[in-house]
Amino acid sequence: MAFTTRPVVMGTHGMVTSSHYLASEAGHHALKQGGNAIDAGATMFFCLTVLKPYIIGITGETPILVYLADEEKVIAVNGQGPMPAAATIGWFEDHGYPLIPEDGFTPAVVPGSFDAWLTLLDEYGTMSLGRVMEPAIRLASEGFPVYQTLRSRLMDFAERYLKEWPTSAELYLPDGKVPKIGQILRNPDWAQTFTMVAEAERLGKKAGRSAGIDAARDFFYRGPIANAIIDFMQTYKCRDVYDQEHHGLMTLDDFANYRARFEDPVTVNYRGYDVHKCDTWTQGPVMLQQLNLLEGYDLETMGHNSTEYLHTYIECAKLAFADREQYYADPDYAEVPLKRLISKRYAYERKELIDPDRASMELRPGGMTPIRMEEGPEGGDEEGDTVHLDAVDSTGNMISATPSGGWIRTSPVIPGLGFPMGTRGMMLHLDHDHVEKLEPGKKPSTTLTPSLVMRAGEPYMVFGTPGGDRQDQWSLQFFLNHIDFGMNVQLALDQPTVHSSHFPGSFWPHAVFPGRVYAEPRISSDTIEALREKGHEVIVSPPWSHGRCLAIRYDPETGVMYGGASPRTGAPYAIGW
Numbered sequence: 001m002a003f004t005t006r007p008v009v010m011g012t013h014g015m016v017t018s019s020h021y022l023a024s025e026a027g028h029h030a031l032k033q034g035g036n037a038i039d040a041g042a043t044m045f046f047c048l049t050v051l052k053p054y055i056i057g058i059t060g061e062t063p064i065l066v067y068l069a070d071e072e073k074v075i076a077v078n079g080q081g082p083m084p085a086a087a088t089i090g091w092f093e094d095h096g097y098p099l100i101p102e103d104g105f106t107p108a109v110v111p112g113s114f115d116a117w118l119t120l121l122d123e124y125g126t127m128s129l130g131r132v133m134e135p136a137i138r139l140a141s142e143g144f145p146v147y148q149t150l151r152s153r154l155m156d157f158a159e160r161y162l163k164e165w166p167t168s169a170e171l172y173l174p175d176g177k178v179p180k181i182g183q184i185l186r187n188p189d190w191a192q193t194f195t196m197v198a199e200a201e202r203l204g205k206k207a208g209r210s211a212g213i214d215a216a217r218d219f220f221y222r223g224p225i226a227n228a229i230i231d232f233m234q235t236y237k238c239r240d241v242y243d244q245e246h247h248g249l250m251t252l253d254d255f256a257n258y259r260a261r262f263e264d265p266v267t268v269n270y271r272g273y274d275v276h277k278c279d280t281w282t283q284g285p286v287m288l289q290q291l292n293l294l295e296g297y298d299l300e301t302m303g304h305n306s307t308e309y310l311h312t313y314i315e316c317a318k319l320a321f322a323d324r325e326q327y328y329a330d331p332d333y334a335e336v337p338l339k340r341l342i343s344k345r346y347a348y349e350r351k352e353l354i355d356p357d358r359a360s361m362e363l364r365p366g367g368m369t370p371i372r373m374e375e376g377p378e379g380g381d382e383e384g385d386t387v388h389l390d391a392v393d394s395t396g397n398m399i400s401a402t403p404s405g406g407w408i409r410t411s412p413v414i415p416g417l418g419f420p421m422g423t424r425g426m427m428l429h430l431d432h433d434h435v436e437k438l439e440p441g442k443k444p445s446t447t448l449t450p451s452l453v454m455r456a457g458e459p460y461m462v463f464g465t466p467g468g469d470r471q472d473q474w475s476l477q478f479f480l481n482h483i484d485f486g487m488n489v490q491l492a493l494d495q496p497t498v499h500s501s502h503f504p505g506s507f508w509p510h511a512v513f514p515g516r517v518y519a520e521p522r523i524s525s526d527t528i529e530a531l532r533e534k535g536h537e538v539i540v541s542p543p544w545s546h547g548r549c550l551a552i553r554y555d556p557e558t559g560v561m562y563g564g565a566s567p568r569t570g571a572p573y574a575i576g577w
Contacts (some may be wrong), residue, residue, distance in 0.1 A: 004490040005567040011576030012393050015561035016040050017550035019387035019466065021573035023047035026135035027345075027391055028575040029125065037397040038066065039127040042117045044389045045403050046136035046194075050187060051144060051570050052571075053172075054153040055385045055466065057188075057406025059111035059229075062246060064120060065265060067459045069396040071432060074452060076265045077279045078444040079116025080330075081258060081424070083108040086237045086249040089438050097242060100426050100438065102508035103410035104240030105233045107425030113403055114220055122261075124215045126545035128205070129216050131196035137194050140418065143186035146212040146343065149569055157409060157420035164239060165412035168420070172408065190418030198244045213445065223547045226255040229421060234577045241508070248421070265452070269343050270295055274454040280328040280336045283506070284449040287472040289320035292347030293354075298408070299484040300543050305496065305523055307530040308356070313480075313485040314517055314536065317473055319364060322505040326365030329435045331441040339364070359535035361514050363503060373502065385553040387449060388464040390552045392561050398554060400450035400462035402471070424510040447471055447506050451479070463551035465566070469506050473499040476548030482553075488552050489564035496520035497546040506513045513537070520546050544568050 009015065018024045027044040049058045062079035065199070094101060100107050121129060155178050156261040161169035162176065169176065171187060180183055197216050199475050200223075200364060204215025219225060233248030240246070268288040275291060277284030293316040302309040327336050340346050346366065362370040365478070386404030405422035413420050426446040431540035436445060447468045453461040461482075465475045474497050481492035497520055501513040516537045519528055528538050548569055553562040563574030 004503060006490055006565065007495050008284055008488050008490045009563040011561050012559045012577050014040070014392065015552045015563040015574065015576035016044065016389070016391045016565055017552055017565050017574040018048060018572065019548065019550070020051045020281060020571045022051055022139065023389070024573045024575045027389070029135070030132070030353045031391070031393055032577070035127050035396070036125065037391040037393040037399045038120055038125040039132060040391040040393070041124065041399040041401055042121055042132045043135060044391070045113070045117055045401065046133050047139060048389070048403065048564045049406070050136050050139045050190060050493065052150070052387055053149065053384065053408045053419070055407050056387045056403050057408065057419050057422065058114055058403025060403060060407070061109070061422070061424060061446060061448065062116045062401055063114040063280065063282050063284070063448050063463070064116060064399065064401040064404040065276055065450045066120070066124065067396070067398040067452060067454070068124060069459070072457070074265050074276050074454065076263045077116050077120050077260060078263050078278070078280050078281060078545045079112040079260045080432060080446060081112035082441045083109055083425050083428065084250045084254040084436065085440045086251065087425065087438060087440055089432065090519040091249070092430055092438070095244065099428065099430060099509055099534045100326045100428055101240035101242055102426040103423055104238040104246060105411065105421065106246050107423040108233070108248055108250055108411070108421045109424045110250070110254050110258045111406065111422065113259060113260070113406070115217060118213050118217050119260045122210050124509070129213055130210070133194050133198055136199070138193050140187040141191035143184035143196050146181055146183045146185050148181055149573060150176060153183055153409070154349050159212050165415040167415050168408060171418065172415055187418045189416055193226065193417050196224070196245045197405050216285045221255045221258060225417065226252055228417055229414055230255070233421065238412060250541055255333060266342065267345070272455060273460065273483060276452040276454070277449060279331055280338060281330050281443050281445050282449050283324055283328065283445065283447050283469070283472055285328070285338060285342055286320045287449065287451070287476050288342045288471070288475055289323060290348065292342065292344055293351055294480070295395055296348065296351050299480060299501055304481070304485045305527065307527050310498055310523070310527065310532060311356070311359070311536070312354065313477070314498065318352050318360055318502050319353060321500070322363045323440065324367040325363065325434060325503055326368060328445050330445060333439055333442045334435050346524070357534060359515050372527060375513055377509045377511060385468065386466040388450070388466055388548070388550050390462040390550055391463070392462065393499055394553050394559070395458050395557055396453060396554065396565050398459050398462045398552070400452050400464055402448040402450045402464050402466075404446070404448050418562050427506050450476070451475060458556040459554050461551060461553045463549060465547050465549035467547060469501070470499040470546070473497070476547050478547065478551065479548045489551050489562045492553060492562045496522035498523065518546070520544070548572055550574065
């Protein structure tokens, strides 16, 4: 039997995974209290915003995929907030910006996550919002032990906090110092804020469950929370990466007009498995394009992580991500030729561009003239990160969500609330001809991309990972490890991965590194050298530094659930019973 870093967690009553073990425990407890997968997912989300504030916050965004067992259908939740009405290309041009900055107040979008979870809970949850939020409120009030990754990130932020952001320093640098590992970190303002949200729901639900959730929504988007956010952004100027200081562009009307919504997922069939993703306001369809391309190859015969397999995988990724760069955007603002992009015929035509012996150095979107790539701009290849969560309950409901944004790295904590604003607008462009050009009310296309799989009309699997542009590369390799190479969930998660940065990055400053591939060192040195001989610029990453993928496999015949979590970063965990 092949060695795995952790056992495959098996159960029949319920299973959860998330990017922090304390959040997983809370989601697990929600299931044991009689909640369904939606209740468990929401519980984990709120906990993660407290536990991992450097990569997720309450003012961020969340794409969600759900399989509803009673209705036998898959739905998506669009939890991406839009740019404010005052955000225009002209405003940024008039102020001399070459790109939308990654930090400060000007890239702020309307918070989407909170309403996404409220909308889903209202329609399909069973627990009250207050009950769902209670574990997170307790974590914020009583505190939790600081762990290595959180301490490391706070060390990165400390200088800015102390010099510029006193509200962030007060919360995350107790006594002016980075907390030690094991030190208890509390966020009393966060606890108080959402205790008041829960009280608004309690008073409102005297008129019914939905009325209570509406009252909580109003408290956040039209009441004290929105007012506190706008007041802070209009009275405090925040410096950004271009050394400019500005107030925010957001208004109370931007908040009041926002609602998350249900949508149909985007789907392709791969070797008998129906893989569901969110629309092009995420990068999700890029995985579906890769699957269509790869379906034309016998991957098993090539051999797992062989030169032939990895070269083919990388070249397919380049083609799919070239289309993402050329065509993907908020479908409310752009005519995305999605039906064609995810068609089998299109993949068959595109596959002919792949040279089995040579790495391409061009960006080749379908129907366009190939572009010879040049490295740049300066700014490195580091990306923002995020969290992921999955849950399956005993009736077969499944949920997969990749919440992100609203992190403490790029915006200061709002006084009295305990959290900052998000800066997702950095992903839009000031180029008038770019499909992702900035427009008032437009939703940035994020890299956030949960996955949900059905087989023969039955629920099969939910999975996903943090990782920015690398998400649909790492999670796809996990899926192929399981489907094409027959690995169990944990073994598939443990395998070393590669990823390409050949295409323009989604995050500021949209850096591109033509032909560059990052490989974990457990991939053989002979394979790495053979890839270099084909023209790939292979960078060997530190050990165990790639995909932080999480997954749950469900067998509807036996009711058995199989959960797994990548050991990378140490905190993710699967729990079931």
